[in-house]
Amino acid sequence: MAIPYRAAFQFLADRWTNELVVTSAGNSSQMWWDVTRDADRVFYLDASMSLSTLLASGVAYGLPQAKVWAFMGDGAFIMNPGMLMVERDLNLPNLTHILVSNRVYGGTSDLDLPNKPVNDYVGMAKSIGLEGIWSFETMGQLEGGFDAAFCGNAEGHRFVVLEVDPFTPEDHAIEEPPMDGPEIKFRFGRYIEKTYGAKVFTGQF
Amino acid sequence: MTGQEYIAKRVADQAAACGVELVASLPDNWMAAVIREFGSDDRFRHVPVNREESAVGLCSGAFLSGTGSLAVMGASGLMTLIYAITKINYTYEIPMTILATLRGAPGDKAKFHVSNGLYFLPSLDAINLTYTVIDRAEKIPEVGRIYDHARTVSRPTVAILTRDVLRGEA
Numbered sequence: 001m002a003i004p005y006r007a008a009f010q011f012l013a014d015r016w017t018n019e020l021v022v023t024s025a026g027n028s029s030q031m032w033w034d035v036t037r038d039a040d041r042v043f044y045l046d047a048s049m050s051l052s053t054l055l056a057s058g059v060a061y062g063l064p065q066a067k068v069w070a071f072m073g074d075g076a077f078i079m080n081p082g083m084l085m086v087e088r089d090l091n092l093p094n095l096t097h098i099l100v101s102n103r104v105y106g107g108t109s110d111l112d113l114p115n116k117p118v119n120d121y122v123g124m125a126k127s128i129g130l131e132g133i134w135s136f137e138t139m140g141q142l143e144g145g146f147d148a149a150f151c152g153n154a155e156g157h158r159f160v161v162l163e164v165d166p167f168t169p170e171d172h173a174i175e176e177p178p179m180d181g182p183e184i185k186f187r188f189g190r191y192i193e194k195t196y197g198a199k200v201f202t203g204q205f
Numbered sequence: 206m207t208g209q210e211y212i213a214k215r216v217a218d219q220a221a222a223c224g225v226e227l228v229a230s231l232p233d234n235w236m237a238a239v240i241r242e243f244g245s246d247d248r249f250r251h252v253p254v255n256r257e258e259s260a261v262g263l264c265s266g267a268f269l270s271g272t273g274s275l276a277v278m279g280a281s282g283l284m285t286l287i288y289a290i291t292k293i294n295y296t297y298e299i300p301m302t303i304l305a306t307l308r309g310a311p312g313d314k315a316k317f318h319v320s321n322g323l324y325f326l327p328s329l330d331a332i333n334l335t336y337t338v339i340d341r342a343e344k345i346p347e348v349g350r351i352y353d354h355a356r357t358v359s360r361p362t363v364a365i366l367t368r369d370v371l372r373g374e375a
Contacts, residue, residue, distance in 0.1 A: 022266075043269065048293055051262030055293070058266020058274070061227060061250070082255030086263070090252060181297035189269055198271030 001137040005102065005164045006171060010035050011142060012069075012098075015150070019067040019096075020192070022056040024048070026107020027167055028071035028100055033177040040191040044177040044184050047107070050080035053097045057087060060095040063196050069150070071098050074121065075105040075113060084128045087157055096150055096158040102166045110166050125159045135161040208373020212342060213242035216304070216366075219348040221248045224273035228252065229260035233279025235306045235371045240277055257282035261289040264301040275352075276301060280308035280321045283363065284328060290361055291332055300355035303363045304348070307338060312368050329363065336363035341375050 005027065013035040021038075023029040025047040032042060043059075045052045056070030077083075077099055087097060103116040113119065122135050134149035136142040142162070149160050177184070189200040206214070216239050220228070228243040229252045230236075244251040254260045260276035267274035283305045294301060308315070309322025329336050335354065337347050348364045355362040369375035 045293070046296075048262070049258075049288065051258060051265075051289060051293065054259050054262030055266035055269075058227070058263045058268070058272070059270045060266075061263075062267050062270025062272030080256065080258065083259055086252060086254050086259050185269070185297045185299060192269065192271070200269060200271045 002102070002163045002165045003136065003139050003142060005031060005100075005167055006035070007139060008100075008142065008162050008164050011139065011146075012150075015146060016069075019069045020056075020059060020063075020188075022052050022059065022068065022070040024052040024071045024073045024076055024100070026073065027102070027171075028073060030174050030176055031167075031171065032071065034174045039177070039179060039184070040187050043188045044179070046176075048076070050076040050083060052076065053087065053095075054083055056097075057090055057092060057095055059192075060092045061090065063192065063198060064092075064094060066192075066196060067094050067096070069096050069098060071100055073106060074099060074101040074103065074119070075107070077121070078113060078119070081124055084125055084130060084159070087159075088129050091156045093156050096160060099159065099161045100164055101161055102164050104166050106167055121161050130157065130159050132156055132158040133161075134159070135163070137163040207238075209238040209371065210242070212345070212371060212373050213238040215342070215345045216348060217242045217246050217249070219345055220275050220352075221246075223349050223352040225275045225352070226250060226272050227264070227267045227274040228277060229254050229263045229274065230277035231255075231257050231260065231279075231282050233282070233306045233308070235308075235366075235368055236277055236279060236304070239304065239371070243277065257285050258289045260303075261286060261293060261301065265293050265297075265299045268299055268301060274301065276303045278303065279306045280318070280325045280365075284321065284325060287328065287332060290334065294361045295332075298359040299361075300359050301361045302348075302352045302355050303361065305363055305365050306371070307340075307365045307367045310367065334361060334363060336365050338365045338367065339370055340367045342370055342373070345370075
C-alpha cells in the first residue's frame with residue numbers, strides 16, 4: 001500500500017507551522033513548491049544525491065530553537081544510507097528525517113530502484129540504532145500518527161518513512177521551484193536571520 | 206607533546222579563532238592527530254562522518270544556521286567531492302572550508318597515492334577550487350585566511366597540509 005504522492009505532501013503542508021524545510025532532488029522539491037509556493041522557509045536542495053538531511057542536520061545543529069523537516073527520496077537514501085549513522089550520533093531532537101519512499105528514481109523517469117520489492121528502510125534504521133521511527137503506508141495511518149511523528153521536539157532524532165506512489169503524469173508536469181541557487185540561499189538565510197537572530201551573512205569577520 | 210600534537214593544537218587554535226564550532230571529519234593517517242585534537246577540544250563539536258560528501262552536507266547546512274564549521278579529510282576523500290562541491294557549494298554559493306592532506310607528493314611512500322600525486326591538485330584546478338598549500342608550520346595561520354576567504358567569495362576553499370608539516374618536521 002502507498003499514499004498518493006500529492007496527497008501526502010498536501011497533508012503535511014496543511015499542518016506545516018513554523019518548521020524550516022529542506023527538500024531533496026526532483027520530486028519532493030517540485031511537489032513541496034507546488035503545494036506551498038513558499039520560498040523563504042524552504043531550502044530547495046536539488047540533485048544533491050543524498051545530502052538533504054545532512055544539510056538539514058547542519059541547520060538543525062546550529063538552530064536548536066528551530067524545528068527542521070528534511071525530505072529525502074529513497075533513490076537518494078540508498079546512495080548513502082550511512083547518513084543515518086551520522087544523524088544517530090548527532091541525535092538532534094529538532095530534526096525530522098522524512099524518507100519519501102516510492103521505490104523509483106522519481107527525478108529520472110521513474111526507473112526502478114535496485115532490490116525495490118524488499119528494501120526495508122525501517123529495518124535499516126533500526127539496525128543503526130535509531131529509536132524514533134515511524135512508517136506510514138496509508139493516509140489513515142499518516143493522519144493518525146502525524147502528531148507523534150512530527151510534532152515532538154524533545155526526544156531525539158526522528159525518522160519517518162512515507163510510502164507513496166510515484167508521481168502521476170499530471171504531477172510530472174508541475175514546475176520546478178523557479179529560483180536559482182543563490183536566491184534560494186539568500187531567501188532561506190535571510191529568513192533565518194530575521195526569525196532566529198542568527199548571523200548567516202552578516203557579521204562574519 | 207609530540208610534534209604532531211603541537212601542530213594539531215595550532216591548527217585547532219586557528220579554527221577556533223575563525224569561529225569554527227562544528228568539525229566534520231573522515232580520517233587520513235596523516236590527519237589523525239588533527240582529528241583527535243578536534244575530538245578532545247571542548248571548543249568544538251566533532252562529528253565523524255561516514256563519507257566525505259556527508260561533511261559537505263553538514264558544513265553547508267551549518268553555514269545556513271550561522272555556525273562556523275570545518276571539514277577534515279584526506280586527499281582521496283576530497284577527490285570524491287567534485288559533484289557535491291560543484292552541485293551544492295557552487296550552485297548555491299555556499300562557503301565552506303576543508304582541511305586536506307597533500308597525498309602523493311614527494312615524500313609520500315604510499316604507492317596507492319600515486320594517483321593523488323598526479324591528479325589531486327590538477328583536479329582542484331579543473332574546478333577552480335581555491336586552495337593554499339601549507340608546507341611549513343609558520344604558514345598554519347593560512348588556515349584562518351583561507352577560511353575567511355571562503356566567506357568573502359561565497360565559495361569553498363581548501364587548506365592542504367603536507368606530510369612534513371603534519372609530522373611536525375617542517
